[in-house]
Amino acid sequence: MGELLVALDVESGARARQLATELRDVVGGVKIGSRLFTLEGPALVQALAADGIKVFLDLKFHDIPNTVAQAVESAVQTGAWMVNVHASGGVPMMQAAARAAAETADKLGRPRPLVIAVTVLTSTDADTLQQVGVSRTLMDQVVTLADMARTAGLDGVVASPLETAAIRSRCGPDFLVVTPGIRGASAGAEKNDQHRTMGPAEAVRAGSSYSVVGRPIIAASDPRAAAEAIGRELTATAGA
Numbered sequence: 001m002g003e004l005l006v007a008l009d010v011e012s013g014a015r016a017r018q019l020a021t022e023l024r025d026v027v028g029g030v031k032i033g034s035r036l037f038t039l040e041g042p043a044l045v046q047a048l049a050a051d052g053i054k055v056f057l058d059l060k061f062h063d064i065p066n067t068v069a070q071a072v073e074s075a076v077q078t079g080a081w082m083v084n085v086h087a088s089g090g091v092p093m094m095q096a097a098a099r100a101a102a103e104t105a106d107k108l109g110r111p112r113p114l115v116i117a118v119t120v121l122t123s124t125d126a127d128t129l130q131q132v133g134v135s136r137t138l139m140d141q142v143v144t145l146a147d148m149a150r151t152a153g154l155d156g157v158v159a160s161p162l163e164t165a166a167i168r169s170r171c172g173p174d175f176l177v178v179t180p181g182i183r184g185a186s187a188g189a190e191k192n193d194q195h196r197t198m199g200p201a202e203a204v205r206a207g208s209s210y211s212v213v214g215r216p217i218i219a220a221s222d223p224r225a226a227a228e229a230i231g232r233e234l235t236a237t238a239g240a
């Protein structure tokens with residue numbers, strides 16, 4: 001519980017590799033999103049994975065089940081340790097993703113990547129949810145989608161730390177909850193554009209399995225010291 005993943009939201013593959021190397025023994029893994037992946041392609045993921053670095057490939061697949069299965073198959077070939085899809089794609093789409101991850105990993109003789117789902121993006125508010133035709137409350141929608149992900153056989157979800165306790169209580173202790181939006185205490189007071197935040201210790205207490213932290217580490221004058229401080233807070237709380 002409470003492992004730290006650093007979001008490599010940087011402008012180039014060279015900077016991403018430099019940071020990943022500098023931080024490799026103080027973080028549990030790195031997250032690569034669509035910006036860096038679109039720029040650098042699978043070679044970056046392959047290079048980091050070949051160096052033994054755990055890569056969460058955050059591409060949030062959302063398409064028809066067959067296409068998502070093929071995308072997951074490609075993601076497994078990069079050596080990614082964790083991949084994700086949108087839970088709102090539905091149970092058959094998530095089942096196709098889980099099956100593709102297991103079958104491809106089996107075929108390649110490598111460990112199956114964790115497959116998790118995005119529930120409701122933290123940029124979505126109650127009005128947006130209503131505009132897209134969802135009448136449930138935001139929290140209800142998040143927990144419903146998390147439960148669908150669990151039913152489909154996925155390993156967990158990405159969610160705001162404020163939703164973590166509700167997901168944990170519906171989906172049980174083994175379901176992974178990966179939380180961005182970590183601010184405060186060792187993660188610093190600067191919120192950037194994050195609104196619904198929690199400190200590292202609070203997130204672990206709420207039941208977070210992995211905390212994803214970007215700017216408080218990558219924009220720090222000493223990224224390694226920043227990651228160490230956050231890691232210490234996570235570990236101390238998880239062990240408490």
Ligand code: C5P
Binds near residue numbers: 123192214
């Ligand atoms: O810099 P910061 O710590 O805010 O980075 C958080 C990372 O988590 C970013 O890569 C952001 O895109 C991602 N993320 C998020 N909120 C979500 C899903 C992903 O902040 N709901």
